[in-house]
Amino acid sequence: MNRIGIIGVGEIGRALVEGLSDGTQEPPEIFLSPRGAATAAELARRYPHVRVCADNQDVVDHAELVLLAVRPQDCAEALAGLRVDDDRVVLSVIAGVSTGELRRTLGTAAPVVRAIPLPSVRERRCVTVTCPAHPVVDAFFDGLGGALPVADEETFTVFSALTGTLTAHYWYLATLTDWAAGHGLAREDADRYVRGLFQGVARALDDDTRTLAQLAGDHETPNGSNERIRTTWFDAANARSLTRALDGLLEHLGRR
The missing domain is CATH 3.40.50.720 (NAD(P)-binding Rossmann-like Domain)
Incomplete structure (x- = not known):
């Protein structure tokens, strides 16, 4: 048009x-x-x-x-x-x-x-x-x-709930920056590094020949740093907490 x-x-x-x-x-x-x-x-x-x-x-x-x-x-x-x-x-x-x-x-x-x-x-x-x-x-x-x-619209609402995770992602990055600044890095340097780190990782999402789980695995070394954070912080309890939050948002959106 x-x-x-x-x-x-x-x-x-x-x-x-x-x-x-x-x-x-x-x-x-x-x-x-x-x-x-x-x-x-x-x-x-x-x-x-x-x-x-x-x-x-x-x-x-x-x-x-x-x-x-x-x-x-x-x-x-x-x-x-x-x-x-x-x-x-x-x-x-x-x-x-x-x-x-x-x-x-x-x-x-x-x-x-x-x-x-x-x-x-x-x-x-x-x-x-x-x-x-x-x-x-x-x-x-x-x-x-x-x-x-x-x-x-039921399916549409599930996709709508997914968009509710965007600012949580930004706060995750902000928390990383705060942690680094708390350990002596200049805040501007920490901010610049975190932005560059995740901008680079995000470009891997253009490769749709690999699932998201495969992309995660390809960025890990067994017993390495990435695996350590994933298994000690983003554990099963953390995943369940996120799932419950999404379920609550979905219910809220469905009532509107």
Whole structure:
């Protein structure tokens, strides 16, 4: 589709605009809501094909693909009274708001699809889960790193729970940095080393010929340092604790 409307221009909205625009010879027209006014105005200054609309209805009226990217607590206010013609495609990245709830709020027969894009869509390296499969939406995300369509919202919610582990990963890295600083390293040096260490390891994830367990094994030496930390810290009890936390999050998301 050549006309994309985005209601809610936060971090994900910005990342989508940048992914659709940077290094692209023929980017689509992008219409932004005035929500997140400073970010929307900055994007419109950077990209000639991006325009800030008068209000949310103006976004819908100009777009073929209407992308909803507001916070869950702002959903009712942002979508109240919107008229969405049946020839549009509605794409929601609003966490925890079901397709049925969105359809009731909007009162439209237009296709409604949910998705879980991550900020790395700006680099067109993000695999985005969609539900249900839709050719327009899946083609949209194929251009931003790939689409992973799933058949039902129960499965979609499992993927949504996985995204809840992101900041725990960052805090893990921050804890490593704190530990090293506590043992006399300059904090800037520890921070730089930890970032470089895990950026390098992350590149191994591009090798999809090996499972994650195989990648872990390939980075270990028997009785070596990595095996020692894995078996003494990330032991069975630790794994069970993580599983319980994910189960609790899944239950919470399923109730929303």
